[in-house]
Amino acid sequence: MKPLRVLYVSPHAHLGGAERVTMDLLAQHDRSVVEPSVCFLHDGPLVAQCRDRLGLPTYTINAPPLRNVLQRRRAVRTIADLVETGEVDLVHSAMAWGHLYGGKAAREAGRPAVWFQHVGASWGSMIEAWASFVPARTIIANSEFTASGQRRVNPRRAKVEVIHPGTRIPAEPRAVRRARGREALGIASDEFAVGIAARLQRAKGQDVVIRAAASLLHARPHARLLIIGEGLFDADDSGSRLPQLAETLGVRDRVTFTGFRNDVSDCLAALDVAVHASTTPESFGLGLIEAMAAGTAVVAADGGAVREIVTPGVDGLITPPGDHEALATALLSLCDDPERRQSLAAEGAVTARERFDAVEMTLKVEELYQSLVPR
The missing domain is CATH 3.40.50.2000 (Glycogen Phosphorylase B;)
Structure with a gap:
């Protein structure tokens, strides 16, 4: 069976908490199960790490401010083109900002979208509220705390599943x-x-x-x-x-x-x-x-x-x-x-x-992907 081709959409290419989780997933995936590629919405040090150290197909676009509707549409279309030309099976977006682009691109390309939400959503955040209306087959929440906030924002939308982030367990004493x-x-x-x-x-x-x-x-x-x-x-x-x-x-x-x-x-x-x-x-x-x-x-x-x-x-x-x-x-x-x-x-x-082992986190995410893409 061919591996699932998954395009990751990350809003930032500088190392923060959400980016560490994304990088762990990219590094830990069994390439016979998931064949990842990654698109960053802005340039930064992680671009070279993904391209050179992990050997992944890596793309960068300069995502415009949300108020610039025309440029935003072009950016979404660019990501949708990556999905179509790369024969991507599923789009995984990190954070609300990533999902506003990746989720819309997945919809244009006719592919399922997964949104990994790393912050507790609320109606007080315009970006979080907007993102909650972009279709996603599943929203992964990094905690029950995040999941409860996401359900309050838009209880009728996608299924919310909690997968706690993991970390690499040191092998050395x-x-x-x-x-x-x-x-x-x-x-x-x-x-x-x-x-x-x-x-x-x-x-x-x-x-x-x-x-x-x-x-x-x-x-x-x-x-x-x-x-x-x-x-x-x-x-x-x-x-x-x-x-x-x-x-x-x-x-x-x-x-x-x-x-x-x-x-x-x-x-x-x-x-x-x-x-x-x-x-x-x-x-x-x-x-x-x-x-x-x-x-x-x-x-x-x-x-x-x-x-x-x-x-x-x-x-x-x-x-x-x-x-x-x-x-x-x-x-x-x-x-x-x-x-x-x-x-x-x-x-x-x-x-x-x-x-909280990163290996177990990755396995749970891979199982979710497989449940969403017919084989």
Whole structure:
């Protein structure tokens, strides 16, 4: 039986959460089952990765603003031409922006569309609302939280199916990855390292982490904080604001801003505690499952899909969002209780392996594709 030809439509070619899921799917597909190609709506580093590293047919169009109706129609037609000339069986679009183009192109070409929705939809978002009226045979939601929002926006439209994103489960022993990560980051063997790995953006809560860590750093001289990541899409002024906050709190010399890292898995393994601190409800927590897979204890801000991932007191701790005092208390308790910290880390690794493996995510997506395309 020939493999299914699937065209992925991704709105961005810079690495964010949705793009990491897309890249994992593209890399993990069994090519005897799915033969992927990819179309980016804008240029960026992922174009070369797909073309050169993954060896995929890769296309880029400059998608116009939605208000430019004529150019938008031309862009949709361009994607529809790719579908027809490439004899594509199914179009998979990421995010609402991707589905506004990919879903319409699939309709023009007479092919089924799948929309992988990575954010909680609401009528307050014009793009999410518009996209919900573009035909899709199935909407994949990355969590029950996202699925419930999608159903509220347009309950009569396509079936919504939850497939949690996965992460690559490291094959190397944690001790090896931890040693390599600590050496790369300059963390001494006797230091207690707390960190957050996320793009620099107010909603990610790095300021909450810095305020919480300030209490920890003043109380425990062997502790230090690492802020892992960079700004994305020129989100805000966090790149300059956060170091100034650390300076104001008197801990700048013990806070490391790593910038972008290619070795995030090693960086997470190097930490003693990884923090998720989003101040608004997140549709998923990719950074959470990556830290758990790395074998590191996690503390997460409550809300959104967090409780679909973390069982409080079993494989992680949960604190109220935006509450730096509660976070400081949690960090101090884990600093002083290595046995509990190690227990949470071990259980978290089991959770990641059993429930959030990228291989299993890919298999579920492939099964969905096969159910939608007659063979």
